[in-house]
Amino acid sequence: MLIVDAIATLLGGALLLRFWMQAIRVRPPASVAQFTFQLSDWLVRPLRRIVPGVGGYDWASLIGAFLIVLLATSVLLLAGLSPQMVALAALQRFLSWILYGFMALLIVEAIFSWVNPHAPLAPFVRALNEPLLRPIRRTVPLVGNLDLSLLVAVILLQIAQILLGMLFSGHF
Template sequence: MIVDTIATLLGGVLLLRFWMQAVRVRPPSSVAQFTFQLSDWLVRPLRRVVPGVGGYDWASLIGAFLIVLLASSVLFISGQPVEVVLLKSLQRFLQWILYGFMALLIIEAIFSWVNPHAPLAPFVRALNEPLLRPIRKVVPLVGSLDLSLLVALILLQIAQVLVGMIIVLR
């Protein structure tokens, strides 16, 4: 449980670091300081091997996968073949990504209800914008309600179910 918690926290920070740079969002200084201090020990050495290409921080993404692979190896090593550990790692990695997107959407919903002008609200909105923009083109406003957050959460839950089937289909 401790290994899984530490791996999830570190993997989440690495995925957040990748996503912030992928969508070109400048984080508030507190978020940036937390994210970079917690992940620099892994990202900096990886950048020597895996440079950023196309404006993406591939070292952060690969670092997150290495963390999930290491955690899965520790948690599921009990006589499992390598391909099962790799498949389980891929499944957990995709689940982390989907849960991260769900968490960002829920945080945005909470900000919109509680304090839409909170200092972190524009940052979270900017992180969610690439997910919500295509949905907003299809889902119209209902009165003054934007249901794109709800639709995105439902689609992410469907994706979560499909990712959960990776091991089952094997």
């Protein structure tokens, strides 16, 4: 189960990153693009024939990520859960992956800002986080010269994760 979960998380993360990069129109560095596309093209290309991009979004990548989590979660069918329960568990895991992915990006940005703000990947990570941080920066003022928007965003994402757990806790 651990190996299935690790592989599913890696593939799902690549698919979600691919969706987010296109949704906010961020051009990734060549190394990130190569890794992401090589890891996910086998699923995205066939899905695009069925699910075209609409509204400028790469729906095939997002649906592919959900299919990966659904497949990984379907192992729970062996434990005797009903297909409906497996679908709910997959939805919870999918939403958790999204929240944890955003948290990871924010933590990476914080580490870059402390260790090496001029690292080659730092502008890319900042661009990925900007849609999350922009509304927070409008409401949370600088304290001295310190931007607390990253901390506020991580706390809000953790609250969302707790609420998600509470929402689905009665179903399992």
